Amino acid sequence: MSQLWEYAPAPESRDIANLKPAYKMFVDGEFVEGSGEPLKTINPGTEEVLAEVSTASPSDVDTAVKVARRAYDRVWGKMPGTERAKYIYRIARLIQERSRELAVLESLDNGKPIKESRDVDVPTAAAHFFYHAGWADKLSYAGYGPDPRPLGVAGQVIPWNFPLLMAAWKIAPALATGNTVVLKPAETTPLTALVLAEIIQQADLPPGVVNILPGAGDTGAALVGHADVDKVAFTGSTEVGKLIQSQLAGTGKKLTLELGGKAANIVFDDAPVDQAVEGIVNGIFFNQGHVCCAGSRLLLQESIAEEFLEKLRIRVSTLRVGDPLDKNTDVGAINSREQLTKIQELAAAGEAEGAERWTSACPLPDKGFYFAPTVFSGVSQAMRIAREEIFGPVLSVLTFRTPDEAVAKANNTPYGLSAGIWTDKGSRILWAAQKMRAGVVWANTFNRFDPTAPFGGYQESGFGREGGRAGLEAYLDV
Amino acid sequence: MWAIDTAISMVDLTTLEGADTAGKVRSLAAKARRPDPDRGEVPKVAAVCVYPDMVATAKAELEGTGVHVASVATAFPSGRSIMAVKLADTRYAVEQGADEIDMVIDRGAFLSGNYGAVFDEIRQVKEACGAAHLKVILETGELATYDNVRRASWLALLAGGDFIKTSTGKVAPAATLPVTHVMLQAVRDWHRQTGELRGVKPAGGIRSTKDAIKYLVAVHEVAGPEWLTADLFRFGASTLLNDLLMQRRTQLDGHYSGPDYVTVD
Numbered sequence: 001m002s003q004l005w006e007y008a009p010a011p012e013s014r015d016i017a018n019l020k021p022a023y024k025m026f027v028d029g030e031f032v033e034g035s036g037e038p039l040k041t042i043n044p045g046t047e048e049v050l051a052e053v054s055t056a057s058p059s060d061v062d063t064a065v066k067v068a069r070r071a072y073d074r075v076w077g078k079m080p081g082t083e084r085a086k087y088i089y090r091i092a093r094l095i096q097e098r099s100r101e102l103a104v105l106e107s108l109d110n111g112k113p114i115k116e117s118r119d120v121d122v123p124t125a126a127a128h129f130f131y132h133a134g135w136a137d138k139l140s141y142a143g144y145g146p147d148p149r150p151l152g153v154a155g156q157v158i159p160w161n162f163p164l165l166m167a168a169w170k171i172a173p174a175l176a177t178g179n180t181v182v183l184k185p186a187e188t189t190p191l192t193a194l195v196l197a198e199i200i201q202q203a204d205l206p207p208g209v210v211n212i213l214p215g216a217g218d219t220g221a222a223l224v225g226h227a228d229v230d231k232v233a234f235t236g237s238t239e240v241g242k243l244i245q246s247q248l249a250g251t252g253k254k255l256t257l258e259l260g261g262k263a264a265n266i267v268f269d270d271a272p273v274d275q276a277v278e279g280i281v282n283g284i285f286f287n288q289g290h291v292c293c294a295g296s297r298l299l300l301q302e303s304i305a306e307e308f309l310e311k312l313r314i315r316v317s318t319l320r321v322g323d324p325l326d327k328n329t330d331v332g333a334i335n336s337r338e339q340l341t342k343i344q345e346l347a348a349a350g351e352a353e354g355a356e357r358w359t360s361a362c363p364l365p366d367k368g369f370y371f372a373p374t375v376f377s378g379v380s381q382a383m384r385i386a387r388e389e390i391f392g393p394v395l396s397v398l399t400f401r402t403p404d405e406a407v408a409k410a411n412n413t414p415y416g417l418s419a420g421i422w423t424d425k426g427s428r429i430l431w432a433a434q435k436m437r438a439g440v441v442w443a444n445t446f447n448r449f450d451p452t453a454p455f456g457g458y459q460e461s462g463f464g465r466e467g468g469r470a471g472l473e474a475y476l477d478v
Numbered sequence: 479m480w481a482i483d484t485a486i487s488m489v490d491l492t493t494l495e496g497a498d499t500a501g502k503v504r505s506l507a508a509k510a511r512r513p514d515p516d517r518g519e520v521p522k523v524a525a526v527c528v529y530p531d532m533v534a535t536a537k538a539e540l541e542g543t544g545v546h547v548a549s550v551a552t553a554f555p556s557g558r559s560i561m562a563v564k565l566a567d568t569r570y571a572v573e574q575g576a577d578e579i580d581m582v583i584d585r586g587a588f589l590s591g592n593y594g595a596v597f598d599e600i601r602q603v604k605e606a607c608g609a610a611h612l613k614v615i616l617e618t619g620e621l622a623t624y625d626n627v628r629r630a631s632w633l634a635l636l637a638g639g640d641f642i643k644t645s646t647g648k649v650a651p652a653a654t655l656p657v658t659h660v661m662l663q664a665v666r667d668w669h670r671q672t673g674e675l676r677g678v679k680p681a682g683g684i685r686s687t688k689d690a691i692k693y694l695v696a697v698h699e700v701a702g703p704e705w706l707t708a709d710l711f712r713f714g715a716s717t718l719l720n721d722l723l724m725q726r727r728t729q730l731d732g733h734y735s736g737p738d739y740v741t742v743d
Contacts, residue, residue, distance in 0.1 A: 005698055005703070272625075274663055310670070424625075
């Protein structure tokens with residue numbers, strides 16, 4: 001009888017991804033060969049090579065920026081908002097039409113489970129285009145003066161954790177406000193951004209308005225350092241963010257950075273325990289923990305800590321780790337060997353520093369980059385696993401005695417991107433949310449993303465906001 | 479098939495109407511013994527649930543068959559009576575031969591925060607039950623919030639209830655999947671803390687095989703596989719059984735049958 005309850009494999013077909021052997025960069029409305037060294041992108045779930053992708057050299061970057069400047073001067077910068085909206089709306093519709101293809105391709109290239117790319121990444125990407133299409137002709141009412149002007153050419157560099165979604169976060173507001181774009185997707189996950197380029201071509205966007213240049217860090221450096229770029233938007237590590245900030249100092253370019261995080265999830269003793277356990281699991285194991293706003297520190301009130309931890313471990317042990325294309329998979333593959341090594345190194349540091357390690361006994365596939373969900377208890381503020389961003393499925397559990405102690409510990413980090421509060425008491429939510437130094441505070445939920453809500457950080461988590469009315473400011477001359 | 483047979487074996491076949499007669503109870507008992515007269519291999523249901531004055535009739539029909547006789551008691555369905563009457567009601571049902579007592583809690587006391595009174599009442603009824611199993615009906619439709627359901631569940635478990643049951647069937651909404659989920663969490667937590675296994679019984683509103691299977695999945699996923707037995711999970715239902723039998727036939731025959739091929743009792 002017990003095998004009656006086993007999950008049968010339910011893999012999504014990889015043919016739906018329409019995978020091609022080679023992908024080219026997208027400049028001036030055409031797919032062209034880059035003059036950089038081509039890169040091979042792999043499927044982190046199996047380690048097989050998916051496709052070869054051409055990359056941009058500094059001279060390609062220069063061409064793309066010139067093209068974007070021309071498109072800005074001649075077409076896009078002058079176009080009325082009502083017209084721009086039509087293009088953006090068309091992109092949104094095309095993302096929806098090709099959503100299944102995009103979801104499968106995203107899971108292949110990134111390693112995230114198909115249920116997540118299908119239910120979160122792709123629909124949210126479309127939602128960002130829909131939302132910003134609505135703003136294009138209403139900028140006069142956004143609170144930035146009667147006729148706010150665009151900045152010009154935006155150079156954008158995005159990370160590998162949400163490849164398509166981050167492209168949408170960056171491109172949609174830039175287009176809505178009348179800027180043109182040169183975007184560099186991450187080295188390990190360029191494919192969905194290039195399918196988005198196909199969609200942009202399908203939508204008949206004027207050539208040069210959006211250009212997509214795959215490449216590694218040097219391509220990104222050439223882009224953000226280009227003299228004719230007016231605006232730089234970067235999402236990625238704090239380390240690289242600092243480099244960009246010092247590179248741009250004194251140039252007058254407008255900059256927004258969305259960097260790392262070490263979010264605290266605070267669970268008070270009156271929180272509904274089972275519901276909170278679900279939220280904590282979602283907060284750290286969603287997208288294999290590759291989320292800058294992941295709830296990677298759990299702060300438990302001491303009176304419920306033991307009971308909570310036990311329930312948490314039982315719940316985590318039911319998470320299914322494996323083939324990203326299987327619809328039953330909860331936790332997919334770590335994006336790269338490099339990232340896997342980093343997670344392993346930090347987890348080892350946690351053990352060495354004396355935290356108690358518990359790792360789910362779930363089976364892992366033989367091939368590919370996988371890391372079993374892990375919970376560290378008995379963690380103290382001084383340990384590396386409480387201070388450094390792990391960016392993997394590893395949760396550090398700390399305890400507190402009073403609300404003030406919880407707030408002090410939660411804020412005791414150089415980061416400040418997100419936070420979570422779990423309590424039945426509304427007044428305590430409001431009190432704690434005000435004390436929290438974080439750009440986003442979730443109450444009795446976690447990892448909710450909506451294009452209408454601004455997202456961004458404090459301190460080493462960066463500055464500037466994306467999404468919502470506040471997010472428009474980053475792309476307007478105000 | 480396994481799911482359908484398991485669900486059949488968990489049914490508390492129920493008739494709780496003012497119009498109940500000895501004849502009605504006898505025909506229900508016959509159905510309980512042999513749910514599908516054409517197919518002897520169909521499992522018996524778990525129990526027949528009746529009012530106290532019908533217990534003796536049901537007992538006479540079911541003696542020795544393995545089908546339990548359950549009786550509602552404690553001024554069912556409202557619970558609005560004095561303690562002496564409730565206890566007398568319970569003792570009478572047990573004397574008449576009931577194996578299981580389905581009591582209702584005092585929702586008025588619960589909602590006014592008088593949890594102690596609710597607790598004491600369950601305690602006393604449990605004593606009056608003697609060897610009979612006690613199911614505690616929370617009437618979740620009147621408790622209104624999940625927090626209340628959870629609190630009442632815990633109260634009933636602490637006071638010694640062998641089962642916690644959602645509803646009388648006389649109040650809408652009766653059993654729902656989310657409410658049952660909360661109650662399953664309560665018995666699971668009780669098991670983790672004490673090692674004791676206590677049961678859950680959703681009652682009212684579960685009419686189709688598909689619904690029943692959804693509940694079985696919830697039982698497996700929330701409480702655990704050890705709860706997938708009639709000792710720990712029951713369906714309080716009257717119309718559900720016939721749908722289970724029809725779907726069972728569909729599975730075996732490869733085509734749909736119809737309501738004329740199952741008995742209406």
